[in-house]
Amino acid sequence: MSYSVGQVAGFAGVTVRTLHHYDDIGLLAPGERSHAGHRRYNDADLDRLQQILFYRELGFPLDEVAALLDDPAADPRAHLRRQHELLTARIEKLQKMATAVEHAMEARKMGIDLTPEERFEVFGEKDPEQYAEEAEQRWGGTEAYAESQRRAARYTKDDWKRLQAEVAAWSERYAALMAAGEPPSGEAATAMAEEHRQHICTWYYDCPYEMHVALAEMYVADERFKEFYDTMRPGLAEHLRDAITANAARRTS
Numbered sequence: 001m002s003y004s005v006g007q008v009a010g011f012a013g014v015t016v017r018t019l020h021h022y023d024d025i026g027l028l029a030p031g032e033r034s035h036a037g038h039r040r041y042n043d044a045d046l047d048r049l050q051q052i053l054f055y056r057e058l059g060f061p062l063d064e065v066a067a068l069l070d071d072p073a074a075d076p077r078a079h080l081r082r083q084h085e086l087l088t089a090r091i092e093k094l095q096k097m098a099t100a101v102e103h104a105m106e107a108r109k110m111g112i113d114l115t116p117e118e119r120f121e122v123f124g125e126k127d128p129e130q131y132a133e134e135a136e137q138r139w140g141g142t143e144a145y146a147e148s149q150r151r152a153a154r155y156t157k158d159d160w161k162r163l164q165a166e167v168a169a170w171s172e173r174y175a176a177l178m179a180a181g182e183p184p185s186g187e188a189a190t191a192m193a194e195e196h197r198q199h200i201c202t203w204y205y206d207c208p209y210e211m212h213v214a215l216a217e218m219y220v221a222d223e224r225f226k227e228f229y230d231t232m233r234p235g236l237a238e239h240l241r242d243a244i245t246a247n248a249a250r251r252t253s
Helices: 005-012 016-024 043-057 062-069 076-102 116-123 132-139 143-154 157-179 187-203 209-221 223-230 236-252
Strands: 039-041
Touching: 005 016, 005 039, 005 043, 016 043, 039 043, 043 062, 043 076, 076 209, 157 187, 157 236, 187 209, 187 236, 209 223, 209 236, 223 236
Parallel strands: none
Antiparallel strands: none
């Protein structure tokens, strides 16, 4: 049995564009073609895609994934054992981070001291308090949340305008970077990932690399964050996640 590119995208939770890209770079070439020349994927292709996605989730660049999977001496079972070990280590690290975050929080409410008219002028339809209750429930006990609320409470309308302008300028440059075909692990993308981290440190709270990587995972996993970044350019959330991961690895190695 074989499957169309659309079916495989649905199975794997990736985009058709991603599968086309994997084919173009030789990472995942479909085993079959229809009479009309359309891609058809067989079970072996699905197995390889699963391995690719495991390694991608673990932060491996595509070229390293290809080298790992195309190693003639590699045992498929060894791949699974290694991936299980890496995933287990990541889960343990994130659990420790979550525990630390839960024990550190103190602030309770959004502290944006603007009139309704000023909020509309600065933020438009993106109400900064739209997810305030959920944010408090999820992170209300962390020092990072408390610090972000302390800082936000002091910001004036001009401060918020400057913050928004920085975000807009950064997003335009990042979208242009993607349009130019810059890889997430390249110098340009990782430099902008570092800018992203510094923006958080400047405006909200201290964001060490480990925390930045955890946030990047949320940008892809949480549909609202993903939509925020993908409206800048389709695929930007995942590209940024990979750039943040690469930047953290480069600067902490």
